[in-house]
Amino acid sequence: MSTNASNSTDSFCNFEPKREYLVPALQEVQERDGYVSEAAVEALAKHFNLSKADIYSVVSFYAQFKFTKPGKHTIKVCQGTACHVRGSGNLLKALKQRLGIEEGQTTPDGLISLEHVACLGACALAPAMVVDDKVYGRLTLPELEKILKELK
Amino acid sequence: MKTLNLTIDGVKVEAQEGMTVLQAARAAGLYIPSLCAHKDLSPYGACRLCVVEIDGLRGTPTACTTPAAEGMNVRTNTPGLELQRRHTLELMLSGHPSPCLTCDSRNDCESVKKTPAKAGASTRCSLCSNRPTCAVRSVAIGSYSRDIGLPVTYSADKIEKSDPFIDRDHNLCVLCSICARVCEKLHDKPAISITKRGKDAKIASAFGKDWILEECTFCGACVDECPTGSLTDRWSKWYGAPDTEIESYCQFCPKRCKISLKIKDGRLVSTGMVSLDKESTLCAIGRFAYPQVFNSRHRLTRPYAKIGGEMAPASWDETLESAAKILGAAGGGKLLVISGENLSDETRSGVCDLIKGLKADFVEMPYGTTAADLPKDVADKIGSYDAVLCLGNYLTVENAKKAKSLIAADFVKTRAQKEADVLIPFAVFAETGGTYTDKNGSKICISAAVKPSGMQRPPAGILADLLMKLNLPHEPGFKPSNIELKGDPHKDKKALPRVIYGSLIADFVPDLRDFGQEQSGEYAPKKGHLIGEPYEILENTLLAPNFHMLKIKAPEMAKYAKPGQFAILMADANSERSPFTIANWDAKEGWVKFVIEEVGRSSAELGAKKAGEYLATVSGPLGTPLDFSQFDSAKNILLLGGCYGIAAIYPLAREFKKRGKRVVAAIEASSAYLLYYKDKLREVSDELIIKTRDGTEGTRGGASDVYGEIGGDFDAAIAIGCVFMMKQNSRVAKKTGKKSLCALNPIMVDGTGMCGACRVSVGGETKFACVHGPFFDLDKVDFDELAKRRSAYSVLEVDAMPRHEGGKCHQQ
Ligand code: SF4
Ligand code: SF4
Ligand code: SF4
Ligand code: FES
Ligand code: FES
Numbered sequence: 002m003s004t005n006a007s008n009s010t011d012s013f014c015n016f017e018p019k020r021e022y023l024v025p026a027l028q029e030v031q032e033r034d035g036y037v038s039e040a041a042v043e044a045l046a047k048h049f050n051l052s053k054a055d056i057y058s059v060v061s062f063y064a065q066f067k068f069t070k071p072g073k074h075t076i077k078v079c080q081g082t083a084c085h086v087r088g089s090g091n092l093l094k095a096l097k098q099r100l101g102i103e104e105g106q107t108t109p110d111g112l113i114s115l116e117h118v119a120c121l122g123a124c125a126l127a128p129a130m131v132v133d134d135k136v137y138g139r140l141t142l143p144e145l146e147k148i149l150k151e152l153k
Numbered sequence: 154m155k156t157l158n159l160t161i162d163g164v165k166v167e168a169q170e171g172m173t174v175l176q177a178a179r180a181a182g183l184y185i186p187s188l189c190a191h192k193d194l195s196p197y198g199a200c201r202l203c204v205v206e207i208d209g210l211r212g213t214p215t216a217c218t219t220p221a222a223e224g225m226n227v228r229t230n231t232p233g234l235e236l237q238r239r240h241t242l243e244l245m246l247s248g249h250p251s252p253c254l255t256c257d258s259r260n261d262c263e264s265v266k267k268t269p270a271k272a273g274a275s276t277r278c279s280l281c282s283n284r285p286t287c288a289v290r291s292v293a294i295g296s297y298s299r300d301i302g303l304p305v306t307y308s309a310d311k312i313e314k315s316d317p318f319i320d321r322d323h324n325l326c327v328l329c330s331i332c333a334r335v336c337e338k339l340h341d342k343p344a345i346s347i348t349k350r351g352k353d354a355k356i357a358s359a360f361g362k363d364w365i366l367e368e369c370t371f372c373g374a375c376v377d378e379c380p381t382g383s384l385t386d387r388w389s390k391w392y393g394a395p396d397t398e399i400e401s402y403c404q405f406c407p408k409r410c411k412i413s414l415k416i417k418d419g420r421l422v423s424t425g426m427v428s429l430d431k432e433s434t435l436c437a438i439g440r441f442a443y444p445q446v447f448n449s450r451h452r453l454t455r456p457y458a459k460i461g462g463e464m465a466p467a468s469w470d471e472t473l474e475s476a477a478k479i480l481g482a483a484g485g486g487k488l489l490v491i492s493g494e495n496l497s498d499e500t501r502s503g504v505c506d507l508i509k510g511l512k513a514d515f516v517e518m519p520y521g522t523t524a525a526d527l528p529k530d531v532a533d534k535i536g537s538y539d540a541v542l543c544l545g546n547y548l549t550v551e552n553a554k555k556a557k558s559l560i561a562a563d564f565v566k567t568r569a570q571k572e573a574d575v576l577i578p579f580a581v582f583a584e585t586g587g588t589y590t591d592k593n594g595s596k597i598c599i600s601a602a603v604k605p606s607g608m609q610r611p612p613a614g615i616l617a618d619l620l621m622k623l624n625l626p627h628e629p630g631f632k633p634s635n636i637e638l639k640g641d642p643h644k645d646k647k648a649l650p651r652v653i654y655g656s657l658i659a660d661f662v663p664d665l666r667d668f669g670q671e672q673s674g675e676y677a678p679k680k681g682h683l684i685g686e687p688y689e690i691l692e693n694t695l696l697a698p699n700f701h702m703l704k705i706k707a708p709e710m711a712k713y714a715k716p717g718q719f720a721i722l723m724a725d726a727n728s729e730r731s732p733f734t735i736a737n738w739d740a741k742e743g744w745v746k747f748v749i750e751e752v753g754r755s756s757a758e759l760g761a762k763k764a765g766e767y768l769a770t771v772s773g774p775l776g777t778p779l780d781f782s783q784f785d786s787a788k789n790i791l792l793l794g795g796c797y798g799i800a801a802i803y804p805l806a807r808e809f810k811k812r813g814k815r816v817v818a819a820i821e822a823s824s825a826y827l828l829y830y831k832d833k834l835r836e837v838s839d840e841l842i843i844k845t846r847d848g849t850e851g852t853r854g855g856a857s858d859v860y861g862e863i864g865g866d867f868d869a870a871i872a873i874g875c876v877f878m879m880k881q882n883s884r885v886a887k888k889t890g891k892k893s894l895c896a897l898n899p900i901m902v903d904g905t906g907m908c909g910a911c912r913v914s915v916g917g918e919t920k921f922a923c924v925h926g927p928f929f930d931l932d933k934v935d936f937d938e939l940a941k942r943r944s945a946y947s948v949l950e951v952d953a954m955p956r957h958e959g960g961k962c963h964q965q
Binding site: 068 | 333342343344345346347348349350357358359360361367368
C-alpha cells in the first residue's frame with residue numbers, strides 16, 4: 002500500500018488524460034490504496050490537467066470513494082431494519098463517541114475505521130457489527146468496550 | 154449573420170443566428186425568469202426556471218440552452234409552466250431562509266427598513282446584505298412568491314468565515330454554479346466546484362479546505378457574480394449596492410490593472426473587475442485590499458505644522474509656508490530627500506525639480522521597500538543634514554529622531570511622524586490622478602474619482618506649490634519609474650504587493666496575514682484597561698440563529714433589577730457601549746440574562762464571547778422601570794413581542810402574573826426557526842399566541858393581527874419589537890382607544906442621552922428613549938420619523954463593524 006504521490010502517478014499513467022478516464026483512474030487508485038489521498042488527487046490533477054477542486058468534485062460525488070486511509074481494523078455497524086429496531090443507532094453513537102470519529106473516518110492513530118453497512122445478513126444476532134471479518138451479535142455496551150480494548 | 158424570425162408569446166421577434174431562445178427574448182425586451190444563465194458564461198441549464206414550451210419540441214425545454222431557430226413559436230408563461238416554475242422554486246428555496254419572500258407585510262416592512270440589518274447570519278432577506286441586488290429574490294417575487302408553499306428546512310449551517318475577505322453562507326446557495334463557472338472562465342481550472350451531492354452538495358475547494366490553502370487566488374469574481382448572498386465580501390457587503398462605477402487603474406503595483414471603482418454617496422466602498430474576462434482579473438490587493446487601505450482609519454487627513462514650537466493642526470497655507478522655510482534654509486547640499494519609486498510621473502517630476510533646485514541629496518527607495526530597508530550609510534548621515542524631506546513611510550522612529558528638521562509627507566499616520574516639524578497628508582489612489590509611464594514608454598492617465606475624506610491633497614500639487622513658494626523652475630530631464638515586477642500577483646499569492654508608499658499593506662488589511670504577509674506592529678492596539686470589574690459569562694446559548702442568550706454573573710445588578718430596565722454592556726475595553734434589556738435575573742444566585750440579537754458591531758462582539766470569558770463592562774440596572782401601579786385597575790393584559798422583544802416581554806409577563814392579572818402573550822417571528830422563549834413565556838402567561846410571517850408555526854401574520862382581533866378584550870397592551878413591528882401595532886393602538894405602551898430600547902445606541910440616536914417625537918414632544926423611556930404611549934410615538942432617523946446611522950455603523958475575521962495565519 003502506497004500513499005506517496007509519485008507512486009500514485011505510475012498506476013494511472015496508462016490512462017489517457019481525458020476526462021472520461023477520470024473515474025476509472027480514481028477507481029484504480031482506490032483499489033490500490035484503499036482510499037483516495039490528497040496526494041493522489043494532486044497527482045491526478047496534474048495528469049489530467051484539471052484543478053484539484055475539479056477532481057474532488059467528482060470523487061465526492063460518488064459514495065464509493067473514500068478519503069481517509071482505512072485503519073488497521075474496520076468496524077462495520079449494521080444499519081439493517083432488524084438491527085435498527087434493536088438499537089444499532091445507539092451502538093453507532095456509542096462507537097462514534099468512544100472513538101471520537103464519524104462514519105467513514107479513521108482514528109488519528111490509524112487503528113480503527115468506522116463504517117455502517119446496509120444489512121450484514123445476521124439479523125438473528127441484532128444488533129450486529131463486523132470487526133474485520135468477525136461478526137459480533139447481541140451487543141451490549143460493556144461487551145463493546147471489551148472488543149475495542151482487544152483491538153491492537 | 155442570419156436573422157431569424159421567432160414568435161414569443163405571440164410577439165414577432167427577430168434574433169441573430171447563434172442566440173439562445175432566452176437571449177432572443179431578452180434582446181426583444183421580453184422577460185423569462187432565469188437564474189443560472191449568465192451573460193458572460195456559456196449555457197448551463199441547471200436551475201430550470203427558464204422553461205418554455207416550443208411548438209414541435211417535446212416537454213418543456215430550458216430557454217437558456219435551446220438555440221433559437223427560424224419560425225419557432227415559443228410560449229413562456231402558460232399556467233402549466235407557471236406551476237412547474239413554482240415547484241422548482243419550492244425545491245430551490247426550501248432550505249433557503251425565505252420568510253420575507255412569502256410575507257404579506259413585505260412591502261410595508263421594507264419601506265421602514267430601507268437597508269437590511271447587519272446581521273451575523275442572513276436568516277431572511279431583511280437581514281441579508283444581498284437584498285438590494287438579489288436575483289433569487291426578484292425571480293421569486295416575480296413568480297407570485299406569496300403563493301409558494303415553502304416547506305421550511307433552513308438548517309442554520311454555520312457561516313464559513315475562516316478565509317480572508319470572503320464570507321460563505323451555504324444556507325443561501327442555490328447551486329447555480331455561477332461561481333465555479335466564473336472561476337473556470339477566468340483561471341482555466343476552477344479553484345472551487347460543486348462537491349458531494351443531494352442535501353450535502355455544496356460549493357467548496359478541494360477536500361472542503363479553506364480556500365487560502367487551495368487554488369483560489371482571491372480575485373473575488375465569484376463573490377461579485379454570485380446571485381445570492383452566499384458568497385459575500387466581508388468588508389464591503391453592508392455598504393449596499395454602489396451608485397456609481399468608474400473605470401480606473403489600480404495604483405498599488407506597476408502592473409496597473411484596470412479596475413472598477415465602486416462608489417456610493419461619494420465614497421469608495423469597493424473595487425472590482427471592469428469586465429468579466431481573463432484580461433481583467435484582479436489580484437487580492439486590487440479586489441479586496443484597495444478599498445480597505447483607502448478607507449483605513451489610519452489615514453492622515455489633515456496637515457500639521459510646528460507653530461511656536463508645538464506641533465498643531467495647521468491650514469494648508471501655514472503648513473506649506475513652514476515647509477518652504479525649512480527647505481529654503483537647507484538648500485545647497487544641506488537637504489536630504491527620500492521618496493519611493495512607485496509614484497506618478499507628475500510627482501516624480503516635482504521631486505526631481507526640488508532636488509535639482511535645492512541641490513539636495515536624494516535617496517529613492519526601490520519598489521517594495523520600507524523604513525527598515527533604508528541603507529545604513531544613509532541612516533548614519535541623517536543627522537548631518539539641516540533638514541530631511543521624506544515622502545512615504547521610509548524613516549524608522551530611530552532614524553526620524555536623528556533629523557534636525559523633518560518634513561514628513563504620507564497618506565497614513567505613523568509613529569515616526571511624532572518627530573516631524575511639518576506633516577503633509579497625501580491624497581492617494583482614487584482620490585488623485587496622474588500619469589504613469591512604464592518602462593516601455595507606454596503611458597496611462599488616471600483621473601481622480603472621489604473627493605478626499607479630509608484635507609489631503611495630491612502630492613504633485615503639493616510639490617508644485619512648494620516649488621512656487623521657493624521660486625524654483627521646472628527642470629527637464631526627469632525619468633519615469635522603471636520597476637521590474639517579480640512574479641505575477643494574479644497567479645501567485647506570494648507575489649502580491651506587500652508595501653505601499655513604504656507602509657506594509659497588512660497593517661491596514663489584517664486578512665493579508667493569511668497570505669504570509671507580515672504586520673509591522675505600527676498600529677498594534679494598546680492594551681485597553683478595564684473599566685470596573687470584569688463580568689464573567691456563565692452561559693452563551695444560541696436560542697435561534699442570531700439570538701444569543703448571555704447569562705452573566707452580576708450579583709449587584711440582580712439584586713436591584715426591575716422589569717423594563719436595561720444595562721450597558723461592553724464586550725471588550727475598546728468596544729462600544731451598548732444598552733440591552735435585562736431579560737431575566739436571579740437575586741439569590743446573582744446572575745442576569747440578556748437576549749442579544751446579532752445585528753451590528755457591539756452585538757457581534759458580545760455574541761462571540763464564550764462561557765468562562767469576561768465582559769469588560771456590565772453596568773445597570775438603568776432606565777425607568779415599568780410603573781405597574783398604572784395598571785392597578787386593569788385585569789387583562791396583552792403583551793406583544795417580536796425579535797428581541799420576545800425576551801423583553803418575559804419579565805413584564807412574570808410581574809403582571811404575580812400581580813394577579815390575566816396575561817396573554819402574542820409573539821411573532823418571520824419563520825418558525827426564529828422563535829424562542831416559548832416555554833418560558835408559557836410559564837408566566839395564561840395563553841401564548843404564536844404568529845409567523847410565513848405561517849410555519851402558529852398562524853400566519855404578525856402580533857398586530859392578534860392585537861387587532863382580540864385587543865378589545867384587554868385593558869392594556871404593551872408591544873416590544875423592531876420599529877416596523879411597533880409601528881404596525883401602533884396603528885391598531887390608535888383604534889382601540891385603550892391604554893397601550895411600547896418600549897423603545899432597540900433604537901438606543903449608548904443609552905446615556907449623549908448620542909441623540911434615541912430621540913423620538915411622542916405626541917409632538919421630543920423625548921430621549923434612554924432618559925425619558927424606555928416606555929412610551931404606543932399610539933403617540935411617531936414611528937415614521939424614527940425609521941428615517943435610524944437609517945441615517947447606517948454608514949457609520951458599517952464603518953464600525955468588525956470585519957477582519959480572516960488573518961488567522963494559515964501559513965504557519
Ligand atoms: S439571498 Fe436573496 S432571497 Fe436569499 S435571503 Fe438574501 S436577499 Fe433574500
Ligand atoms: S476568488 Fe477568484 S480564484 Fe478564488 S474561487 Fe473565486 S473566482 Fe476562483
Ligand atoms: S455560491 Fe452563489 S454562485 Fe455559487 S452556486 Fe451558490 S448561489 Fe450560485
Ligand atoms: S436559467 Fe435556464 S436553466 Fe437556469
Ligand atoms: S441612546 Fe443615545 S441618546 Fe439615548
